[in-house]
Amino acid sequence: MEHNSSNSFTYSVIDNEVTITGYSGQPEFIMIPNEIDGHPVTEIRDNAFYQCSTLKQIIFPDSLRHMGHHCFYQCTSLESADLPEDLIDMGMGCFCQCSSLSYVTLPESITVVPDSCFRNCVSLTEITIPDNVVEIEKFAFSGCSALSSVSMDEKLSAIGDFAFFMCDSLNEIYIPPSVDRFGVEALGYTPDSSGHTVTDSFCVLAEAGSPAENYAENNSIELRTSGSFSLQDSSNAPVDVPDAFGIAGLILLTAALVSVLLKKVSGKHF
Secondary structure, three states: OEEEEEOOEEEEEEOOEEEEEEEOOOOOEEEOOOEEOOEEEEEEOOOOOOOOOOOOEEEOOOOOOEEOOOOOOOOOOOOEEEOOOOOOEEOOOOOOOOOOOOEEEOOOOOOEEOOOOOOOOOOOOEEEOOOOOOEEOOOOOOOOOOOOEEEOOOOOOEEOOOOEOOOOOOOEEEOOOOOOEEOOOOEOEEEEOOEEEEOOOOEEEOOOOOHHHHHHHHOOOEEEOOOOEEEEOOOOOEEEHHHHHHHHHHHHHHHHHHHHHHHHHHHHHO
């Protein structure tokens, strides 16, 4: 095993693969290459950039497969994270308390959003959960107070304890019927003077008879079911059926009136 440094980060070579182990100095920008000394960069080790408060931007290599726990913990200046397409797994708390993080793209290759991964990322406003993710673990987005848009796919089956706790800007969320496991206060809760309470104006959008409907009812959370929506746009956001049919009805009514007028005009000419 070799230990080396390149630019502002340090690394080791194990079994002909490079693992990033840390950094030197106070970097603002880091670009990790796909290869170092002819070996692919496949891993960022646990705590590698722990509390690197100066780091604003990092470019990840396409060769990256593993990210260790808390590897970017409390990187308070980090603004974005565009993760590579073939990343296999992320450790717990990867981006926890990255308070400036406002943009994240998660790859389709991951199956779990880990424990506390984006906890207290107070600048994050939206997130798309990739199609292959089956579980959002506990505290994953807890404390993301600016988060207002979440898109989930039909393969998701579990949302862990406090996963979306204290996401006070999240007014509504569509939960697919595939989600059949909900942790304690998984979503829709915030602290108050007496403990924890349902977030004001929060609403769960769910299919009738789904586990999400049961979660909402059991937690006294406002609910809209497939009785009030059944269509979705390209981002999986529900479209109100009354509005959709209202437009269609208006078109049909207009067509009918035009037809009647044409018949009256035709009658006068013949």
